Structure formats: C-alpha cells, structure tokens
Amino acid sequence: MSEVVLGDGLKIGHPEIDREHQEIVDLLGDWRSRLGTADRERGVLNAAAFRRHLAEHFDNEITIMAEAGFSDVDEHRDFHSNALVRIDAILAKGLDGSGFSRDILDTLIKLFLNDLVPEDMKFKSHLQHKR
Numbered sequence: 303m304s305e306v307v308l309g310d311g312l313k314i315g316h317p318e319i320d321r322e323h324q325e326i327v328d329l330l331g332d333w334r335s336r337l338g339t340a341d342r343e344r345g346v347l348n349a350a351a352f353r354r355h356l357a358e359h360f361d362n363e364i365t366i367m368a369e370a371g372f373s374d375v376d377e378h379r380d381f382h383s384n385a386l387v388r389i390d391a392i393l394a395k396g397l398d399g400s401g402f403s404r405d406i407l408d409t410l411i412k413l414f415l416n417d418l419v420p421e422d423m424k425f426k427s428h429l430q431h432k433r
C-alpha cells in the first residue's frame with residue numbers, strides 16, 4: 303500500500319501524464335513500504351524499474367508536449383536530462399553496496415513531488431490557455 307500521495311495540486315490535467323506520474327509515485331511508495339523486507343537484489347530490480355519508468359515517462363511527456371505545441375519543450379527536455387543525472391547519482395548510493403535506505407527513497411520521492419512534477423506545471427498552464 304502506497305503512502306505517497308500525488309495531490310490534486312500536482313495534477314497536470316493531461317490524463318496520460320497524470321496517470322504516469324501516479325504510476326511512478328505508486329512505484330516509489332511501494333518500494334519504500336517494502337524496504338524493511340527487501341533484499342539487495344530486490345533493491346537493484348526496484349531501482350532499474352523506477353529508472354526505466356521515469357525515462358519512458360520523460361520521453362512520452364516530451365512527445366505529448368511537442369504535439370501540443372508547447373513552446374518550452376526544448377528547455378523541458380534539458381530539465382529532464384539534468385534530472386536523470388541527479389537521479390542516477392542518488393540511485394548510485396543505493397547500488398554501491400550499502401543498499402537502499404529510507405533516506406534514499408525519501409530523497410527520490412521529494413525530488414519527484416517537489417521538483418519534477420512542479421516543473422510540468424508550466425505545461426498545465428499551456429493546456430489551460432489553449433482551451
């Protein structure tokens with residue numbers, strides 16, 4: 303059971319993007335809630351699943367933004383690239399042998415909810431102005 307919530311204030315208003323954000327939040331929440339029982343191998347698999355989901359979401363989101371004529375799409379693509387560098391550095395801490403701590407999961411969740419999704423809000427404004 304996930305204890306991480308994607309609040310209404312973080313909904314973009316694009317069903318596919320919101321669904322993918324929810325999936326990533328669920329994945330992180332589930333991972334964090336199982337930390338105590340997880341072995342090292344499980345942590346590596348969870349990290350790979352999260353990384354893959356996120357990269358796929360980033361690609362998909364850029365396609366959606368470009369098709370919608372979002373003017374900041376190049377800037378947003380750069381933001382995603384930088385975010386992946388930061389996330390890889392965080393994941394590396396868990397993959398280096400010491401395993402994934404609650405601290406690492408909290409850092410990933412905070413980064414996603416306080417940094418990555420809020421940046422997508424610029425696209426929400428774009429969608430609203432198009433209506």
Ligand SMILES: [Fe+2]
Nearest residue numbers: 363418419422
């Ligand atoms: Fe996003």
Ligand SMILES: [Fe+2]
Nearest residue numbers: 363418421422
């Ligand atoms: Fe994004």
